[in-house]
Amino acid sequence: MHKPTIQDVARRAGVGVGTVSRVLNNHAAVRASTRESVLGAIAELNYTPNPHARRIAGGKSYTISVLLPVVTTEFYVRLLDGLEHAFQEARYDVAIFPLLDRSRLERYLGSHTLAYQADGLVMATYNLTQMFQQGTNIRPYSGPTVLVDAFAEGVDCAYMDNVLGGRVAGEYASQLGGQLYAVWVETELDQLFTTRVFDDRRSGFMEAVEQAGQTVRGEYTSSFDSLNARMVAVQLLDEAVLPATVFASADLLAGALLDEAQARGLQLGRDLRVIGFDDQPWAQGRGLTTLHQPVEAMGYEAAQLLLTRLSGHEGPPRARRFEPRLVVRSSSQ
Template sequence: MRKPTIQDVARRAGVGVGTVSRVLNNHVAVKGVTRETVLRAIADLDYTPNPHARRIAGGKSYTISVLLPVLTTEFYTRLLDGLEAAFQEARYDVAIFPLLDRSRLERYLGSHTLAYQADGLVMATYNLTTLFHERRVRTQQPTVLVDAYADNVDCAFMDNVTGGRLAGDYAATLPGALYAVWVETELDQLFTTRVFEDRRSGFHEAVTRAGRTVRREFTSSFDTLAARNTAAALLDEAQTTPGGLPATVFASADLLAGALLDEAQLRGLRVGEDLRVIGFDDQPWAAARNLTTLHQPVENMGYEAAQLLLSRLGGHRGPARARRFEPTLIRRDTA
């Protein structure tokens, strides 16, 4: 059987080829009912556009560049799932550019870099748009921030202050000394991200309001070995300081919470009694480990960020828009 063509889709949907093309390009000038009719025809015929012909005809790459801090955490894997789901629906390819460290970031600052030859740009967690104003990066593509907020660019972000408050409100009701573990990476020293700063401010606000104090705070990177070393240092202090146990720890990312659970098990501590742990993320493994944590709708946040960018690519020219997401506390056995 021959492959269905765009003309076949147009005939089945009862529209012109140009309308089908606009639907494929996610153009805003197509009515909702018409769009649904065309998408149904595409699905019925199992039509797949020729990407090479599409690029030539449209003068576009049909590629979106995604700049991520790292690739090795479950958070960014889930974020990518949400982004890619939306972009694939609109038949855009995704090119991933992990920043990782200063040297790699410097390579991405040149306007000749492939990252800036895509039709659109997604920046995760770190707002690099200040580099555009400094003319260190020259790009005209529509840009969206995800897991970050700015008032001059489209963004989809988590309300981390509220998440920190929820953790602090709950931690303050639990017995024993309070500890906290925060995340810092090399990129934090180069660019501003408010993710963990906001979680920290919300947590301290709630703890102070409840008349409690945090005995000590620790900092770790996203590296699993660093997280385990930090967990060991925290538990060393708790076990050797009078009144250090029982203890409640707010680990500002589930990766850090998991390291605490591993270290506590190694030391024979009773999690939920000697040590209470509250995480942040609700990663897929959190339920299996009975981790009390703040659930983040990460995939939904990624999907919404992609939709904001796709609407720009489809012709939207309005002011910057912000989509806010709020974490929810999930209580399990660790606290």
């Protein structure tokens, strides 16, 4: 048996090859009944498009580049899941480009790397669009661009309301009693260009604490490195006046606090109360009170914004706002 072709699919569905192509490219100008018929024929024939032929025929790469700070944290794994789900539905491949350090950042800002040979670009957490144009006439990428986990005027974005999340955490923490402490995220990349994510969480938290007539006794910073997070947890608990409540601005930092508290024999909910931010998959099993983020949904929505641009949408920039939600568990009860 020969490998099924797009012509075979067209004959089975009773449509033209162009219609099959539009269905494969997720084009909006296809009737639902026709799309169903084509997809049914594809499934029956077990047809797999030839990506090389598709690229040549369409004059497109059918690839989306994703620039993100790192690839090793649970947050970005979940974010990529949401992005890839949407892009794979539309038959786009995803190329991941982690920034990681200063040298990589400078290379991406000042050159035409492979990252800019894609049909669209997703920037996670950090907004590089302005930096593309600062002090140079070279703009590495001029195609459709979407921000995810970040907000900026003049560009499509899907973002979390981190001010609200910080405020909810502050209001809750202020009710728990004991001394208040906080641990904030500081990464090397934060020193190179601006992200509002953790600044927004801090501003919302501090505003709520102040409105409640409370004060934060100590503030600490940690990178996303697990060893550094544990060292900061040791320092905080060495210096804390118990009972204490700690808001950790990312679950990874909260997890380090839980580990150190357990090592010291502290009783969660009595000696120490911990509030995280993210609601990572392990948070429920460890009883961590945290701010739930619909990370996968945010990634999926960002991808949809980009896909509509690739389909010809030319309207003004759109912003999709997501709200964190407090999930109370045993670490604060």
